[in-house]
Amino acid sequence: QKEVEQDPGPLSVPEGAIVSLNCTYSNSAFQYFMWYRQYSRKGPELLMYTYSSGNKEDGRFTAQVDKSSKYISLFIRDSQPSDSATYLCAMRPGNTGKLIFGQGTTLQVKP
């Protein structure tokens, strides 16, 4: 079993839709949870970061962590074509621990 599981998609939605991206994990020691966005042929860039459980909102993006269920989510409201990318969840047990990535979900937002 992989430490972090993420549905690879691809996920295709119309512009303006609400998008839900999810990851599950098995290591209860994970404390830091991140979402990276990776455009085609580019390196990943940090989109959202959450420590422990709870929600965090940044503009159209909301990150949720449910440690009891070992489940994290990224919601994108009013999705735009420019949101078309691969979204990677990542997590680590401490701020110096090894960062473990999910496989990435490829999202396409159609105009």
Next chain:
Amino acid sequence: DAMVIQNPRYQVTQFGKPVTLSCSQTLNHNVMYWYQQKSSQAPKLLFHYYDKDFNNEADTPDNFQSRRPNTSFCFLDIRSPGLGDAAMYLCATSRTSGNTGELFFGEGSRLTVL
């Protein structure tokens, strides 16, 4: 702007011909990482440097080596590339104290092996 720069962006080599990929950073971060990312797969950590201390992942093949001559530069050497080594190679940096441990990535070096 402070950043992580990788060269070359695209590298084509022949089977067995050594390749060196470079990474430089202006962030003055003490930790540098090399990841391998194959199509539709999660980035896989090959090794990282904590300052000058080299940390190799247990499953990183011996074919892969790295050098960090100073804080700003790090190199990935693939001694005898095989077809299975074709991938995107990502360099990343981070600080270790007082932050989230966020990784800052370069744009990657895409390796093709013929």
